[in-house]
Each structure stands twice: as C-alpha cells, then as structure tokens.
Amino acid sequence: MADKPADPGHALLMAVGLEVHYGGIAAVQGISLAIEEGEMVCLIGANGAGKTSTLKALARMIPSSGEIHYRKERLDRLPSHLLIGKGMALVPEGRGIFARLTVAENLAMGAYHRSDKADIAADLAHVYGLLPRLKERAEQVAGTLSGGEQQMLAIGRALMGRPQLLLLDEPSMGLAPLMVDKVFEVIRAVAAEGVTIFLVEQNARLALQTCARGYVMESGRITLADSADKLLADPRVRAAYLGE
Amino acid sequence: MNRKILGFVLIGVALLILPHVLTQVGTAWVRIANLAILFIFLSLGLNIVVGMAGLLDLGYVAFYAVGAYLWALLASPHFGLHLPFWIILPLGALLACIAGAVLGAPCLRLRGDYLAIVTLGFGEIVRIFMNNLSTPFNITNGPKGITGIDDVSIGxxxxxxxxxxxxxxxxxxxxxxxxxxxxxxxxxxxxxxxQNSRIGRAWVAIREDEIAAKAAGINTWNVKLLAFAMGASFGGIAGGMFAAMQGFISPESFVLHESIIIVAMVVLGGMGNVWGVIAGALLLSFVPEILRYTVEPVQMALFGRQLVEPEVLRMLLFGAALVLTMRFRPAGIWPESRHRREMSEARGAGA
Structure with missing residues (x-):
C-alpha cells in the first residue's frame, strides 16, 4: 500500500486499497477503482463477491480502511450524512424508501440538507418530469407502490439532493423484466443530464449494455477492469456472468 | 372550523370542572386523575423515542426516577433543602435530559431487540443505584426512600x-x-x-430506514440522541411532580413494570400520534382503577361472595383488553395518520 496518499488526478471518485472486514471475514480485500466525471461505470459480480460492501464503504455507511477520494477531498474520515451535501447520493440496496411517508414526503426528505426553497421546488418539478408516475402518486403512501415505482422513488429521492455522482445498489433487484427496462431507461436519462453513475449490479448483461466501463469483482477482489464492450466479449465474463 | 373550536372549548370547560365533580365521588379519584396526567407526560415523552424515532426503550422509567429523586433531594428534610418548584422542575427536566443523552450515547449503535435489552438494563441500573446509594454517603436513603417531600407552593x-x-x-x-x-x-x-417539524420528519425517516436517512443527509447519531434526551426530559418533569404529589418516594416506584406499562400505553394508543398516545395513557390509567372499585361489588351482587381476588381479575381483564385491542386495532386505538393511511390503502389494494 502506498505510504503517501494517492493522487486522484481528475477522477471524481477514487478508491485506493479499500478494505472491508466483517469480524474476521474480509469482504473487500484492498480494491482500487476510479470514476471520472460524466462516466457511467458498473461493478458486476456474483452474490457475495463484495459489491454491496464496496458501495456501502464508498458511501461511508460501513467502516472501511484504505483511501476514498472525491474531488480531491478525502472521504474516508467523513461521516456518511455529509456526502449528499458534497454531491454524492446513494440509492441503497432494497431501495430503502420511507414506507410510511407519502411519495411527496419521500422526495422532500431527499432535499433534507438543503434550504434553498425555490431550487428545491424546481428540482421537484424536474424529478416529476423525469418520473411522471411519481407525480400521479404524489400523495400515496410509498409502502403501497409497486416494486418498480419504489425503485423510481428511491432514484427520484436521490436526485432531490442534486447529486453529481449517483451510486446505485442493485436497482434491478426483485423487479419484473419490463420494470427493469424502465428503471434502466431512467438511469440512462439521469446520466444524459450529466450525472456520473456508479452502478452495482448482478444483472451483468444489462449493466454492461448500459455502462461504458465495468469492473468485475470476485471474492472481494477486482479481477477484471475494462470497457463494457470488451468485457461483454471476454470469454471469462461470458462464461461466468452471461450464462454462455 | 367553528365546530372544532366549539369542541375544544367544551373539552376545556369539562376538564376545568372535572376535579370538582370527581371530589364529589371521592378525593381518591382526583388523585387517580392526577396520576393519569402524569402517565400522559410519560407516554408522550416515550412516544418521541418509540413512536417517532422508532427506538424501543424499555428503561424509560429511569428518567422518571431521576426527576423524582431530584425533587425529593432538593425539597425535603433529607438534606434540609427546600428549593421552590420553579427551580427544581426545569432542573429535573434538564438532569433527565442529560441522563437521557448519557444513557443513550453508548446504546445508539444498537438496533431493535438489542437496544431494548440494553435500555432495560439501564432502567434497572438506575433503580438499583437509588436502592444502594445510602452508603458510604447517604444520598438516596436506600430502600427506605425519602419521606416528607415538600408540596408545591406558589407564593x-x-x-x-x-x-x-x-x-x-x-x-x-x-x-x-x-x-x-x-x-x-x-x-x-x-x-x-x-411532530410536524424538521426534526420530527428526521425521526420518522430514521424509523423507516436508517441507511436511507443517512444518505439523505440526516445526522442519525445526533438526531437519535436528541430523541432520547427530549423524551427523557418529559420523564423528568413527570417524576418531579410525582414526588411532590406523593410526598414519599422509594426505588419501589420505579420498577421495570412501570416502563412496560408506559410502552403499552404508547403502543396501545397508537405509536407516533400525540392524541392516540394520550388516549392510550388515559385508558390504561383509568380502566384498572375502575376495575379496582367495581370488581368486588359486582361479584358480591352476582354470586353473593367473592370468587376471584379483585387484583387477579383486574390484571386478567387488563391483559384481555390489551390482546383484543391488538387483535382488532393492530396500529393502536388512534394510529398516526400515515400508518392508518397505509393500512387502509393496503386493504383497498388487496380487495
């Protein structure tokens, strides 16, 4: 491991030697990755490979060692609640919506750290424009939405923090195929607006078709890192994750 | 709107003349009403922690004890101090608030069942402290308790x-x-x-999903600690008033059973909703007392003799009432509106 902190260069988010331990078990074993502004990058891998642990560590939700840089700033000593204010939003695994609040209240919570009322109202209109389904259901309790709508809500709530970087944890999980397509359409639309996307996904094919670049994770280590096209063509990836 | 105002005025007038009516029945009933109000204080305090922030606290009675002992020590012959209520009451709220933060800080990393067990332990620790702080320096007078506590006096x-x-x-x-x-x-x-403030919304968010709350920028640690501290301060006020009204306190008044009753009031009434919690506290304060006075005469009239001890039957009916309420109104008698909304929509969607 480097003695001096690594130079993030022009990366938006960079991790160096990131490790996560649960008790004696090393879930993430010293991985490094870098994401540049405006990119769409995915992290794929099997169940238990350490993908969610990596994302949670980057979002400072779980203790980790190693360096995390965001815009030349060290994140690895910051508490998680400050990240949204720096432009980093997490859409957690299992969506994590506030089930007993309405859709509108959920979205309002996404702007909890902000006080610029006019801008918040503008962002809300923007989110409703992007996700019209949420507008129809604004007064409905979030727990009664379908899985896909809940995922849209989780993304909408994250956008209410006006992020530059969106971390998404398994957005396709538990959704019907048709809904998965819709969710990924939304993710592409968000990316088209200039938001950098880092996506953790078990659905390797979909993730690689959506993103420009990907990392492959196996037992806590990154084993492959390349452009999405090359990964899609790689025989190891095809055998292990694309079922060919 | 006018009907609403009229309703409030009528309830207000009824509450104002209530003690005089109760005096006609017997002064004991005024005392029961007073204790019921104290239990409303306690339930509302605990509602902040359990109902709003979703942290199950089974040791809440500890803060009641802190407030009561503070009053007892500062206004009784025990130390020869006789401070006025307007000093002790805010001080009791403050001390309970600090106690809440001190007890809360180490256990807030825990969740659900684990938090419940640790808070239960803290509640017992406080009681055992009160029981044993009579040597080497006699602070609490141990199990004998403190007697001759000053009543409130205004002017x-x-x-x-x-x-x-x-x-x-x-x-x-x-x-x-x-x-x-x-x-x-x-x-x-x-x-x-x-309930309708920024901090109230943060509590609800934490209750619903802690990771999402953090991702939304809520400092969950501070906000949870604040719930503990604010909830505790209500307990401290209730404790002080309890000590003054009873004139005598001992560790016996602050057992685990009391904590459980307060949790039952919050859950039964409707977690998170102020009015529901008040209804729960009133119900669980008055019904057992009413049973206490009616169980024996009813049995005498029906069977000519007492078949079941009043105390046994009282607890039996009390338990049955709790089970029935939970069976037919699982969200509480008067649930928080969002909870009710969710339940009815779920039912509508299923139909």
Whole structure:
C-alpha cells in the first residue's frame, strides 16, 4: 500500500486499497477503482463477491480502511450524512424508501440538507418530469407502490439532493423484466443530464449494455477492469456472468 | 372550523370542572386523575423515542426516577433543602435530559431487540443505584426512600392544604390537577410542534430506514440522541411532580413494570400520534382503577361472595383488553395518520 496518499488526478471518485472486514471475514480485500466525471461505470459480480460492501464503504455507511477520494477531498474520515451535501447520493440496496411517508414526503426528505426553497421546488418539478408516475402518486403512501415505482422513488429521492455522482445498489433487484427496462431507461436519462453513475449490479448483461466501463469483482477482489464492450466479449465474463 | 373550536372549548370547560365533580365521588379519584396526567407526560415523552424515532426503550422509567429523586433531594428534610418548584422542575427536566443523552450515547449503535435489552438494563441500573446509594454517603436513603417531600407552593398558596376561592373549596389534589393540566397543555403543544417539524420528519425517516436517512443527509447519531434526551426530559418533569404529589418516594416506584406499562400505553394508543398516545395513557390509567372499585361489588351482587381476588381479575381483564385491542386495532386505538393511511390503502389494494 502506498505510504503517501494517492493522487486522484481528475477522477471524481477514487478508491485506493479499500478494505472491508466483517469480524474476521474480509469482504473487500484492498480494491482500487476510479470514476471520472460524466462516466457511467458498473461493478458486476456474483452474490457475495463484495459489491454491496464496496458501495456501502464508498458511501461511508460501513467502516472501511484504505483511501476514498472525491474531488480531491478525502472521504474516508467523513461521516456518511455529509456526502449528499458534497454531491454524492446513494440509492441503497432494497431501495430503502420511507414506507410510511407519502411519495411527496419521500422526495422532500431527499432535499433534507438543503434550504434553498425555490431550487428545491424546481428540482421537484424536474424529478416529476423525469418520473411522471411519481407525480400521479404524489400523495400515496410509498409502502403501497409497486416494486418498480419504489425503485423510481428511491432514484427520484436521490436526485432531490442534486447529486453529481449517483451510486446505485442493485436497482434491478426483485423487479419484473419490463420494470427493469424502465428503471434502466431512467438511469440512462439521469446520466444524459450529466450525472456520473456508479452502478452495482448482478444483472451483468444489462449493466454492461448500459455502462461504458465495468469492473468485475470476485471474492472481494477486482479481477477484471475494462470497457463494457470488451468485457461483454471476454470469454471469462461470458462464461461466468452471461450464462454462455 | 367553528365546530372544532366549539369542541375544544367544551373539552376545556369539562376538564376545568372535572376535579370538582370527581371530589364529589371521592378525593381518591382526583388523585387517580392526577396520576393519569402524569402517565400522559410519560407516554408522550416515550412516544418521541418509540413512536417517532422508532427506538424501543424499555428503561424509560429511569428518567422518571431521576426527576423524582431530584425533587425529593432538593425539597425535603433529607438534606434540609427546600428549593421552590420553579427551580427544581426545569432542573429535573434538564438532569433527565442529560441522563437521557448519557444513557443513550453508548446504546445508539444498537438496533431493535438489542437496544431494548440494553435500555432495560439501564432502567434497572438506575433503580438499583437509588436502592444502594445510602452508603458510604447517604444520598438516596436506600430502600427506605425519602419521606416528607415538600408540596408545591406558589407564593402563599400551598398545595398541601385546602383553600377556598370564590366559595369553592380547592383541596391539595385539585390544585395539583390544575397545575398538571397547565403543564399538559404546554407538553401537548411542544409535541404537536415536534411532530410536524424538521426534526420530527428526521425521526420518522430514521424509523423507516436508517441507511436511507443517512444518505439523505440526516445526522442519525445526533438526531437519535436528541430523541432520547427530549423524551427523557418529559420523564423528568413527570417524576418531579410525582414526588411532590406523593410526598414519599422509594426505588419501589420505579420498577421495570412501570416502563412496560408506559410502552403499552404508547403502543396501545397508537405509536407516533400525540392524541392516540394520550388516549392510550388515559385508558390504561383509568380502566384498572375502575376495575379496582367495581370488581368486588359486582361479584358480591352476582354470586353473593367473592370468587376471584379483585387484583387477579383486574390484571386478567387488563391483559384481555390489551390482546383484543391488538387483535382488532393492530396500529393502536388512534394510529398516526400515515400508518392508518397505509393500512387502509393496503386493504383497498388487496380487495
């Protein structure tokens, strides 16, 4: 491991030697990755490979060692609640919506750290424009939405923090195929607006078709890192994750 | 709107004349009403922690004890101190608040069942402390408790004696009733404001999903600690008033059973909703007392002799009432509106 902190260069988010331990078990074993502004990058891998642990560590939700840089700033000593204010939003695994609040209240919570009322109202209109389904259901309790709508809500709530970087944890999980397509359409639309996307996904094919670049994770280590096209063509990836 | 105002006025008038009506039935009922109001304080305090922030606290009675002991030590012959209530009461709220933060800080990393067990332990630790702080320095007088605690007195009006105003007799318990009613009004207003505040929304967010709350920028540690501290301060106020009204306290008054009753009031009434919690506290305060006075005469009239001990039957009916409420109104008697909304929509969607 480097003695001096690594130079993030022009990366938006960079991790160096990131490790996560649960008790004696090393879930993430010293991985490094870098994401540049405006990119769409995915992290794929099997169940238990350490993908969610990596994302949670980057979002400072779980203790980790190693360096995390965001815009030349060290994140690895910051508490998680400050990240949204720096432009980093997490859409957690299992969506994590506030089930007993309405859709509108959920979205309002996404702007909890902000006080610029006019801008918040503008962002809300923007989110409703992007996700019209949420507008129809604004007064409905979030727990009664379908899985896909809940995922849209989780993304909408994250956008209410006006992020530059969106971390998404398994957005396709538990959704019907048709809904998965819709969710990924939304993710592409968000990316088209200039938001950098880092996506953790078990659905390797979909993730690689959506993103420009990907990392492959196996037992806590990154084993492959390349452009999405090359990964899609790689025989190891095809055998292990694309079922060919 | 006008009907709403009229309703509030009528309830207000009824509450104002209530103690005089109860005095006609027996002064004991005024005392029961006073204790019921104290339990509303406690339930509203615990509602912040359990109902709003979703942290199960089974040791809440500890803060009640802190408030009560502070009053007892600062206004009794035990140390020879006789401070006025307007100093002790805010001090009790503050000390309980600090106790809440101190007890809360180490356990807030825990969740659900684990938090419940640790808070239960803290509740017991406080009680055992009170029980044993009689040696080497006698602070709490141990299991014997503290006697001769001062009543409240405002100016020349002592709450220990009966006075007449406008020809109407005001006994000690009636005076306490009015004081508690005024405090209750204040506490309800504070709670309603909290429920709809930024911090109230943060508590609800934490209750629903902690990771998402953090991702939304909520400092969950501070906000949870604040819930503990604010909830505890209500317990401290209730404790102080309890000590003054009873004139005697001992660790016996602050057992685990009390914590559980307060949790039951919050859950039964409707977690998170101020009015529901008040309904729960009133129900669980009055019903057992009503049973206490009716169980024996009813049995005598029906069977000519007493078949079941009043105390046994009382707890049996009490338990049955709890089970039935949970069976038919699982979200509480008067649930928080969002909870109710969710339940009814779920039902509508299923149909």
């Amino acid at each position: 020349s009006i002592s709450f220990a004696t009966t006075d007449s105003f406008f020809g109407i007799p005001f006994t000690g318990p009636v005076k306490y009733y009015y004081m508690l009613l005024a405090l209750l009004l204040l506490i309800i207003i504070v709670n309603l404001r909290l």
